[in-house]
Amino acid sequence: MVGVTTTADGVTLELASGERIGTPYLIAADGARSSVRKALDISMKGSTDDTPFIIVDVDEHPDGCTPTMPGYFHYRCPELDGRNVMHMPFAAGMRVDLQCLPTDDAGYLASPEGLREWLPRVVDPWYTDHVRWVSTYLFRQVVAESFTDPAHRVLLAGEAAHLFAPFGGRGLNSGVIDATDAAWAIADARNASTPAAGELIAHCAADRRRWALHNRDVSSRALRIMRGSDPVMRVGRAVAARLAPVFWPARAWLANGPVQVPPRAALEAGLGGVQKRLRVSSVY
Numbered sequence: 001m002v003g004v005t006t007t008a009d010g011v012t013l014e015l016a017s018g019e020r021i022g023t024p025y026l027i028a029a030d031g032a033r034s035s036v037r038k039a040l041d042i043s044m045k046g047s048t049d050d051t052p053f054i055i056v057d058v059d060e061h062p063d064g065c066t067p068t069m070p071g072y073f074h075y076r077c078p079e080l081d082g083r084n085v086m087h088m089p090f091a092a093g094m095r096v097d098l099q100c101l102p103t104d105d106a107g108y109l110a111s112p113e114g115l116r117e118w119l120p121r122v123v124d125p126w127y128t129d130h131v132r133w134v135s136t137y138l139f140r141q142v143v144a145e146s147f148t149d150p151a152h153r154v155l156l157a158g159e160a161a162h163l164f165a166p167f168g169g170r171g172l173n174s175g176v177i178d179a180t181d182a183a184w185a186i187a188d189a190r191n192a193s194t195p196a197a198g199e200l201i202a203h204c205a206a207d208r209r210r211w212a213l214h215n216r217d218v219s220s221r222a223l224r225i226m227r228g229s230d231p232v233m234r235v236g237r238a239v240a241a242r243l244a245p246v247f248w249p250a251r252a253w254l255a256n257g258p259v260q261v262p263p264r265a266a267l268e269a270g271l272g273g274v275q276k277r278l279r280v281s282s283v284y
Contacts, residue, residue, distance in 0.1 A: 006149045161208070
């Protein structure tokens with residue numbers, strides 16, 4: 001797709017082959033580099049985190065222990081010279097997330113040589129020889145200025161509309177709702193009069209953008225807790241770490257930092273009990 005034109009009557013897509021496709025409405029779910037969003041000149045507003053994360057996926061250990069390993073987020077892990085690290089088992093493997101320090105050479109730490117230096121410090125050395133995938137990236141906390149075009153014929157969805165830090169799964173989960181709400185709005189618009197149809201699309205775009213801004217703010221708060229870059233947050237984390245062994249709300253606050261699940265949902269999910277597995281460093 002190399003061009004998009006919208007009018008009061010519909011959308012025309014121009015393909016690289018020269019073919020043109022006309023459609024009454026369009027859902028743009030074409031990812032972070034959305035060609036549709038760029039063609040409509042809709043900009044993204046927000047910030048980019050300044051410290052890289054390294055994401056490593058490894059195979060499941062042949063002895064079957066990987067699926068039973070507890071997932072945890074370790075603030076200022078002593079074995080990694082004060083870097084944050086997360087372990088998260090999943091089907092047929094495990095993910096290890098390393099939060100780099102501002103002075104780190106992220107390219108080296110993500111290289112085979114770099115992985116051999118730090119990965120065995122936090123997981124069984126076996127995993128070092130069974131790395132499936134490595135990625136280094138900066139988190140972007142951005143939301144499209146509008147989720148629709150002036151003619152109200154296009155709706156943005158998913159990463160075409162917003163990018164968040166992945167902790168808590170807010171990007172994917174809200175992207176699913178972007179798409180389903182867009183489908184319902186278009187279905188209703190096609191059965192409505194022209195003025196009402198535009199209002200339905202505009203209402204859907206505004207509602208989904210409002211939730212995107214909310215998710216951006218929440219995921220940004222999670223990053224502030226994880227980073228501990230300001231003195232107040234560092235003191236709060238230190239106090240919570242010292243209280244965590246005897247005071248479960250402190251344990252839950254630390255564990256909930258990277259995901260920012262609403263307190264009631266966290267309680268219903270049993271965070272108060274499972275956070276006994278949380279590892280924290282009391283040295284801040």
